[in-house]
Amino acid sequence: MSPRPETTIKKAREKIARIRVALNAMDYLCSGTLLCRTKVCGKPGCRCAQDPSARHGPYYEWGHMKDGRLVHRTVSPEQAAILQLAIANYRKAKKLMLAWEDETERLFDAQAPRKP
Numbered sequence: 001m002s003p004r005p006e007t008t009i010k011k012a013r014e015k016i017a018r019i020r021v022a023l024n025a026m027d028y029l030c031s032g033t034l035l036c037r038t039k040v041c042g043k044p045g046c047r048c049a050q051d052p053s054a055r056h057g058p059y060y061e062w063g064h065m066k067d068g069r070l071v072h073r074t075v076s077p078e079q080a081a082i083l084q085l086a087i088a089n090y091r092k093a094k095k096l097m098l099a100w101e102d103e104t105e106r107l108f109d110a111q112a113p114r115k116p
Contacts, residue, residue, distance in 0.1 A: 008110040012103040019100045023093060028086035032064030036080070 038055035040048045047054040060080035063072045075083060 005110040008106055012106045012110070015103050016100055016107075019096045019103070022096055026089045026093060028082055029089050029093060030062075030064065030083060030086035031090050032062055032083075032087060034075075034080060034083050034087060035061040035063065037061060 036058045037060075038057035039059065040055055043049065048056055058077075060075045060077060060083075061072055062075050062080075062083055063070060065071070
């Protein structure tokens with residue numbers, strides 16, 4: 001037996017309200033990937049040439065799509081910390097938007113006139 005339309009509508013509206021609160025709490029939002037790299041400089045006498053744990057870095061690189069092209073950009077450690085949060089927020093926002101879409105469909109179905 002399916003729940004009453006009033007119950008379904010109430011639960012869907014409550015869930016949408018929670019989704020709105022969660023989305024409103026986000027300050028930073030960015031798509032892409034953040035890479036942390038270390039590098040070998042190429043000088044034969046440098047410590048990085050012999051010891052992998054002595055490589056230079058870390059260097060942070062942000063890869064994202066811009067105008068249909070993949071763009072890579074080097075960022076500071078401070079920017080990397082913000083980007084890490086922004087990318088996590090972006091992924092969470094996408095999931096929340098899908099949930100909002102599902103709840104909207106539930107509302108639509110619950111508010112549709114019933115067939116006799």
